[in-house]
Amino acid sequence: MSASAMQPDRHEIAVTVNGTAYRGRAEARMLLSDFLRHELRLAGTHVGCEHGVCGACTVLLDGTPVRSCLMLAVQADGHELMTIEGLAADAERLHPIQQAMHAHHGLQCGYCTPGILMTMTAFLNEHPSPSEDEVREALSGNLCRCTGYQNIVDAVLDAALTMRTSS
Amino acid sequence: MTTRYFGAPVRRNEDRRLLTGQALFIDDVELPGMLHAAFLRSQVAHARIKHIDVSSALQREGVVAVYTAADLGAYWQPGPLLVPAPPITGLVFNPRMQVPLAKDKIRHAGEPVAVVIAEGRYIAEDALDDIVVELEPLPVIVDLEAGLKAGAAPVHDDLNTNLASHARQTKGDYRAAAAKAALVLKRRFHYEHGISSPIETRGVVAQWDARGRQMTIWDTTQAPVFVRNGLAAILGLGERQVRVIAPFVGGGFGPKIMMFYPEEVTLPWIAMRLNRPIKWIEDRFEHFFATTHERGQIHDAEIALDREGRILGVKDVFLHDTGAYNPYGLTVPLNSQCTLLGPYVIPAYDSTFTVVFTNLPIVTPYRGAGRQHGVFVIERLLDLAAHELNIDPVEIRRRNLIPPDAFPYKNEIIYQDFQPLEYDSGNYAPVLDKALAAIGYDAFVRDEQPRLRADGRCVGIGVACYVEGTGIGPYEGAKVQVQTNGKVSVATGVGTQGQGHFTSFAQIVADELGVDVRDIDIVTGDTDQFYWGAGTFASRGAVVAGNAVSAASQAVRKKALKLAAEAFECSETDLVVADGKVSITGIPEKFIRLGELAQRANPMRGAVMPGTEPGLESTQYFGPAKGATANGVHAAIIEVDPETFDLKILKYVVVHDCGTVINPLILEGQIHGGVAQGIGNAFFEKLSFDEQGQLQNASLADYLLPTALDVPRMELDHTVTPSPLNPLGVKGAGEAGAIPVGAVFAAAIEDALGLKDRKIELNEIPLSPSRLFELIRGGRT
């Protein structure tokens, strides 16, 4: 049977995002990035390229960063995700990395920022005392066209310090 | 006492929303009943369209409509010319504008041919495959010189030539200058600038309210007011029937001010016909074709100097690639032509350019907007001259700098604002001195470099100077309004793509009205909130809109003082404005809050003096007579691996003068970002078109944007030479970082590898390790 005559292949998806359980139905081919943004209305995860290079769509899958544009929504069934909307503890308390990005002017247009925050939060959780070189290496999979990265690096190093001293 | 905000590194008001994923970007707009568009784009660069069959696409479940040029009927017309011909004597100018959907002919790969409207983007893309287009291929023009030859296939049949424009501008007498010169150097330069590639692509959402007869368009545009005006005219609606909203925009850099893109023109028309909101989001692959580019120029340039290295004159003949259409007029090549003059005294200048139509996407300004090309030519010529005359490359520049008492300095030729080029102010030598001190120029050349060479390391230094015309008109406006709760609301017509307007404009207001900067909310980019304006481009936002905000704030302050003076029955000079209140000097307990003054300014009953305007608000405009000229110097120390020709930037310094600085944090961010794009331009980004006009690297895997490992830590400094052309004394800074990087790279790499002594010159950008290998080793190990 040719693909064009195919009925859409829909699947049930049960996924926990930022601690909240969601149930949805999506076509098999729906990308996780689109599912989060348009089905779950969590539009903080951004789409930049849909080929896994820019990193804007990065979310945490069971705690580790993945490109949501390179996963099918159906593959997230049964898993736990964290997106940018779940990074701050609550409306009052931003995560140290969010605070540091604000203090260091680590964002301009802000479009790549959610992907960077998710990537670097996971990085700092695994590497609490990184050098600048290590931060740049970890950041190198996220493209930013506005900032030239310098302030982001400073923000991450600052957040690392905050997280070390408060833990 | 209120904190003084102007000039302070205030953290941004807009950050929280962006940091928590709560800011509205175009693809976040969700409307009930919304349909999705996908455009069928030509896969060939030049062809006649014989037939388009959309019948299968219409059969596909979920497809609501399919349109081609024929379906648009009388609505189909080429876009308006955005920038008309400049007043240059003897100018040849053949304007040809882009069309909503290709009719009869395709002129570049990616040109839209049809648009599918479906229940979802996935289905719409499925339907693109259903459309059958019969084409008769034509010869493809990608080479500028070949495109101008007699018999070359014309991109525009009615023209019978691919000459889009020809212009010559002169000042002084170059021929006489060359005749007296001790040295005349002539070289060919190739400079290619790449694409903007912001991380957010473009998008349009159009919603037509048939009963209220109102059109709302969300658009990632840098110029919402002009888009509103133009689309209203194109759609046959009144301006007040159209609202254009530029939400948070994920990076603009120039191509998002190009208008009227086919998608901007077709989507509202479709929304009116289908009576449902329509969304189109450009995907990354489309972006390589559907959003405008910058590309290349070929310069045959010569410089005439005396024995001391003083420039007697420059002559330049160059070709400029405009792509398949030229709606943006001559802005880019004019910028190249004018910016070549740089911060130098160049008594004689003879510059000719020919703009060529090619079967490639349209070229319009992208950060730097042609200035890179001009700066590269003059800076390379000076480096080459320095070598020939045995003068230090910094010293030769110093000898030619326009002295500080020569301002306003008239360069005579016509600039992109159609005025004779005039530098309003500048003090160039201290900028150079600071840059040299920061990079440690003397110590490097004298001590460090010889030591590194002895160690077998190839490390070189490069310095480049530039002048940047900024802050041009026509004008911008701002409305500042104190609300009854004491907070201040500001609206302006420019859009925002990350430059921090929400904060920098608030700082201006905060100082003027004595209000906390966080209590000021700025609205940009919504034509219903502010009716008039031009847009963010050409490094003008802070200058033009900033001054309008300042003027409006001052007017509001005057009104507040007047109202308070009436209330206290005292003189306005006895009053102080601070901490959100107006109080009597020395008697702080006698105060009225600004919010209360706002209330008093809008009485529900009673009489007011004739001529009173209600409210504590003011709308003011600012239109500069001409642009303010910023300048700067970049210097870099670069190490090159002599085997692989890869490189590492060891140190990068920028010293910039953009006059008065509103927010140094935001300014530094602009410089960092500009330099990063300059590094991309110099060493990583190259559009690889083949002879058939096909782009071979249309993905971010192969079009290489620099990463955090490719952009070094930069050291920034600045001097302040205020502009006399606006009350705040500010000059633009948005493009400065991107402009001279190519020149710096070429100079530093040449120095690192000792190329001048080996008679090898780097007269092209972009470079790459492979290209260096070809140039230096002739492609042999």
Add this chain to the structure above:
Amino acid sequence: MKPAPFRYIAASSLDHALSLKAEHGDDARFLAGGQSLIPAMNFRLARPAVLIDINGLGEIAGVTGTPGDEIRIGAVTRYRALERDGDFLSACPLFADALPHIAHPAIRNRGTIGGNLSHADPASELPAVALAMQARMRVRSARGERELSASEFFVGLLTTAVETDEMLTDIILQQPPPGSGSCFMEIARRRGDFALAGVAAVITLDAERRCAAVRLALCGVGDTPVDASAAAACIVGQPCNDKTIADVAAAVRETVTPSGSVHASAAYQRHIAGVLVGRALRTAHERIGHAA
């Protein structure tokens, strides 16, 4: 850039996956990490009618074997797991060098070694590593199973010897013999990009510190990973010094046939292949003295 429609089936077992593939043949693709397949599908360059998700097949995930013995890596083992397996990296040090070059952590958190080798991109690191280590590939179908050598496995551009109804299930490696040093190096335009050229080198010395054996494989310089061990054979029996290493580099430069790309000319690729061979052999040799 949305993928064309397909039917998605999460395989419940290896047998299930293999019977589905036998049924659908070339209309079906296995979905492992998806880090190469999904971008291709988003660009609509790949349009499988059926996607068989094998991420749940624990029976072909994970590293088994003890040091000194043969090491078996399940095809659905993610790069991330390999990167964090200290014992594995000590046993197979080429992987320690090569893995950090593969894209970026977010990609490595999903991508699998089996997906990488099956995709057979000639610029990819692990095919060259597999070739250098003379890996054996176990390939299974509903009909049975067979083993291929790495050189038999990679047959052409993005093409392996895996048949329509087969799946690569295991990669079997022998760790290098005692007295060996390994090094993988590559040159790419940016960190994580595909290699313009890359070299996997293993040098084994005899008791007199002369080269007893050399394995050399390159990526990025042909339609498949290139086994240059024969070209390197001139160093066998010799001490490893600048001259003998340079001879190998020159010999290898002659044998490779890079095709050039938008990023580099063929001449440049050939040139840096030689440079990398020299650097990798030198480093591999230096590491021999420090083996634990």
